[in-house]
């Protein structure tokens with residue numbers, strides 16, 4: 001995807017107590033690649049930073065995350081900046097310290113739309129033609145008679161269909177796409193559903209390197225431990241968020257949580273364990289259930 005270098009105007013700093021340190025990375029041309037996600041949302045900044053189109057919900061999450069035990073597992077957040085009259089959230093570019101990295105985006109959780117989106121779909125249904133077209137491109141038989149007549153589907157219906165077609169519903173995560181160091185890009189995982197299919201895709205991503213699998217497994221277990229104690233995690237419905245896996249030929253690995261555009265704070269009386277199955281109203285997102293399955297699958301890729 002195209003990304004461009006830019007001169008920034010800082011419109012708001014971190015009023016959250018997080019330090020805004022002296023840049024550790026020199027002001028030089030930065031490398032960045034987008035695996036999946038909305039096109040045109042990002043710009044590459046200086047000093048190893050990345051700009052993502054401003055989303056208030058995501059900003060609020062990053063401000064809270066900068067004060068939470070999860071801080072080491074998310075990109076460092078540097079406030080809001082303006083570029084060509086548009087606002088952006090500025091964060092660390094996670095690829096900065098890798099050499100020609102391989103990158104994978106894994107969407108975690110058993111539900112990919114917010115409960116509030118379900119309410120809106122009921123109150124003000126807005127069938128979408130673009131989603132109908134994406135659906136029939138994968139499976140011409142998928143739409144119902146009514147959907148076929150309208151040539152349109154509701155977003156929540158499309159999202160549920162994507163969940164059951166992939167491993168989201170059965171394993172609590174799905175591979176969205178990856179890019180290998182040799183620039184090979186793989187994004188055709190809409191039907192990757194079984195443990196065996198996921199394992200095969202993962203093996204291709206790490207090019208059968210046991211050392212890399214070990215590295216990721218260690219980091220995922222650390223992340224799980226921290227998630228189980230995090231105040232942020234206990235008090236938020238985390239939907240549509242991904243784990244970004246990055247490694248390079250030196251054997252270095254890194255896993256970070258990204259994309260908090262659909263992560264919302266819960267009402268004060270409610271907390272989640274992220275493992276209980278979702279039933280409408282309980283707000284559970286299956287995040288830890290998915291992470292448990294992911295860890296189990298990676299562990300099974302190692303020699304016994």
Ligand SMILES: O=P(O)(O)O[C@H]1[C@H](O)[C@@H](OP(=O)(O)O)[C@H](OP(=O)(O)O)[C@@H](OP(=O)(O)O)[C@H]1O
Pocket residue numbers: 037038112134155159162240241261262
């Ligand atoms: O992956 P495909 O099948 O193309 O479907 C996409 C993803 O589910 C996006 O979720 P994410 O951003 O988590 O990857 C979602 O964005 P949001 O739900 O975040 O908006 C898009 O909704 P629209 O942006 O409404 O089209 C939807 O079209």
Ligand SMILES: Nc1ncnc2c1ncn2[C@@H]1O[C@H](COP(=O)(O)OP(=O)(O)O)[C@@H](O)[C@H]1O
Pocket residue numbers: 033034035036037038039041050075091092093094095103104105242244258259260261
């Ligand atoms: N902090 C980051 N550092 C490096 N790459 C990133 C970072 N954030 C996002 N990306 C890249 O951009 C892609 C899309 O990011 P995401 O936040 O999920 O966007 P969207 O909300 O449009 O889905 C990721 O798969 C990854 O390749």
